[in-house]
Amino acid sequence: xxxxxILAVVILVALVMASPAEAAVTIKRxxxxxxxxxxxxxxxxxxxxxxxxxxxxxxxxxxxxxxxxFEIGNTTGGSIESGEASSEVDNESYVNGNQLTINQAANxxxxxxxxxxxxxxxxxxRVTMTSTxxxxxxxxxxxxxxxxxxxxxxxxxNVSALNTVGGGIVTGDATSEHxxxxxxxxxxxxxxx
Numbered sequence: 224x225x226x227x228x229i230l231a232v233v234i235l236v237a238l239v240m241a242s243p244a245e246a247a248v249t250i251k252r253x254x255x256x257x258x259x260x261x262x263x264x265x266x267x268x269x270x271x272x273x274x275x276x277x278x279x280x281x282x283x284x285x286x287x288x289x290x291x292x293f294e295i296g297n298t299t300g301g302s303i304e305s306g307e308a309s310s311e312v313d314n315e316s317y318v319n320g321n322q323l324t325i326n327q328a329a330n331x332x333x334x335x336x337x338x339x340x341x342x343x344x345x346x347x348x349r350v351t352m353t354s355t356x357x358x359x360x361x362x363x364x365x366x367x368x369x370x371x372x373x374x375x376x377x378x379x380x381n382v383s384a385l386n387t388v389g390g391g392i393v394t395g396d397a398t399s400e401h402x403x404x405x406x407x408x409x410x411x412x413x414x415x416x
Contacts, residue, residue, distance in 0.1 A: 247336035255343035265354045267327045273410070275319040277366040281403070285310040286375045289397045294383040294390045301386070307395035310374070313402045318366035321410045327356050328415045356416050364408040374399035 250259050289308040294301055339348050378397040383390045 247338070249336075249338045249340070251338075251340040253339070253342045253346050255345055257343060257346045259339050259342065259346060259348045261337050261339075261350045263352045267356045268359075269325045269327060269357070270359045271323055271325070272361045273321055273323065273363065275321060275362075275364045275366065275408075277318040278368070279316045279318055279405075280369045281314040281316060281371065283312045283314060283370075283372045283401060284375075285312050285373070285399045285401065287397045287399045288377045289395045290378045291380040292392050292394065293381070294392055295385050297386045297390055299388045302391045302393070303381070303383075304393045305395055308378075308397045310399045311402075312372065312400070314370055314372075314404070316368040316370075316403075316405045316407070318368060318405075318407045319364045319409070320406065321362065321364070322413075323360065323411070324413045324415075325358055325360070326415045327358070358414050358416070360412050360414075362410050362412070364410060366407045368403075368405040368407055370403040370405070372401040372403065374401060 248261050250261075253259055287308045287310045289305045292303045292305055294303050337350050337352075339350070342348055376397045376399045378394045381392040381394060383392050
């Protein structure tokens with residue numbers, strides 16, 4: 224008596240999809256002239272196309288002044304004192320960040336057990352196991368950051384004039400600080416097979 228068993232498994236896995244475990248195939252005590260065939264095929268494909276276009280423009284203007292103080296025309300003088308003037312500008316830009324994980328680790332094709340036990344004379348036994356895994360990742364990223372920063376800082380331009388008895392002007396520091404941080408076109412691709 225001929226026994227013909229064909230087991231074909233075709234699996235298409237798209238982006239982080241796991242397939243179930245394959246059951247074991249057991250063929251026991253076949254008669255004379257029997258044909259025993261086990262075929263397992265596991266095909267996994269993952270494809271990802273990431274097209275990211277982006278741009279950021281940061282325009283910063285900082286005007287800091289502790290000067291332009293005037294002491295003019297006092298009979299007994301006087302004094303002008305100005306404190307510190309400061310400015311801090313922080314620009315943080317993040318453009319086109321991508322994290323992709325493709326997991327094809329589960330392999331039911333070759334993990335299952337196949338047992339053809341006792342076969343009679345003239346029997347044909349064939350076991351074919353095939354596993355094909357394909358991953359195609361295309362990252363097209365175009366991004367940019369343009370930072371335009373302008374600082375106008377002044378602690379001068381002070382005038383003490385036409386005072387009968389003395390006079391004085393004391394100014395503090397004028398400072399401006401610009402910080403630009405840009406993270407552009409970062410891609411992390413993790414593939415597990």
